[in-house]
Amino acid sequence: GAGVSQSPRYKVAKRGQDVALRCDPISGHVSLFWYQQALGQGPEFLTYFQNEAQLDKSGLPSDRFFAERPEGSVSTLKIQRTQQEDSAVYLCASSSSSRGTGELFFGEGSRLTVL
Amino acid sequence: AQKVTQAQTEISVVEKEDVTLDCVYETRDTTYYLFWYKQPPSGELVFLIRRNSFDEQNEISGRYSWNFQKSTSSFNFTITASQVVDSAVYFCALLMNTGFQKLVFGTGTRLLVSP
Numbered sequence: 140g141a142g143v144s145q146s147p148r149y150k151v152a153k154r155g156q157d158v159a160l161r162c163d164p165i166s167g168h169v170s171l172f173w174y175q176q177a178l179g180q181g182p183e184f185l186t187y188f189q190n191e192a193q194l195d196k197s198g199l200p201s202d203r204f205f206a207e208r209p210e211g212s213v214s215t216l217k218i219q220r221t222q223q224e225d226s227a228v229y230l231c232a233s234s235s236s237s238r239g240t241g242e243l244f245f246g247e248g249s250r251l252t253v254l
Numbered sequence: 255a256q257k258v259t260q261a262q263t264e265i266s267v268v269e270k271e272d273v274t275l276d277c278v279y280e281t282r283d284t285t286y287y288l289f290w291y292k293q294p295p296s297g298e299l300v301f302l303i304r305r306n307s308f309d310e311q312n313e314i315s316g317r318y319s320w321n322f323q324k325s326t327s328s329f330n331f332t333i334t335a336s337q338v339v340d341s342a343v344y345f346c347a348l349l350m351n352t353g354f355q356k357l358v359f360g361t362g363t364r365l366l367v368s369p
Contacts, residue, residue, distance in 0.1 A: 181359030
């Protein structure tokens with residue numbers, strides 16, 4: 140597709156369940172980012188990939204959060220043993236710039252609700 | 255510490271009014287980038303503008319204009335002759351030139367333009 144695609148758009152999980160969120164970046168984009176956006180807040184950085192290398196994961200809130208991009212294209216954000224505070228929209232963004240200073244293209248996000 | 259403050263939580267205007275969205279940032283870096291993004295109800299963040307810290311020229315793009323003032327650490331956004339389609343949440347963001355890219359977002363300003 141032409142833009143960043145995320146799936147699922149909506150996910151409801153029971154507390155303690157594991158979830159996986161998928162991001163298909165724009166083809167050929169080197170940089171891929173995950174952000175977490177709580178209700179009424181601005182997005183907060185989670186992690187950054189340059190191709191398949193995860194260069195920064197300092198924003199991941201706990202070791203229950205794990206992200207991968209094994210072939211330098213599609214990325215998956217996995218959350219284990221979900222908690223209510225994990226409820227948020229998870230945004231994926233990609234950029235053709237290896238330094239990320241160029242325009243970021245965001246997906247529509249995956250809204251996670253943990254009951 | 256890097257921080258972006260958008261003091262206006264919500265602004266309501268009537269169509270054709272001009273409106274200015276404020277953004278104040280904090281950073282110790284001498285090189286940085288500032289961004290504005292628009293988030294319509296569909297959820298994706300739409301890039302509007304990027305400025306680097308060495309370019310203080312104001313910019314105009316159609317009905318949009320931006321006023322960057324390093325002396326006051328502000329990067330304000332004005333919409334002239336607002337339209338209903340401008341209704342969205344607008345985020346100001348700061349990108350540090352640290353090698354690994356993290357956007358620091360403000361909490362956003364919700365703009366409601368009524369007919």
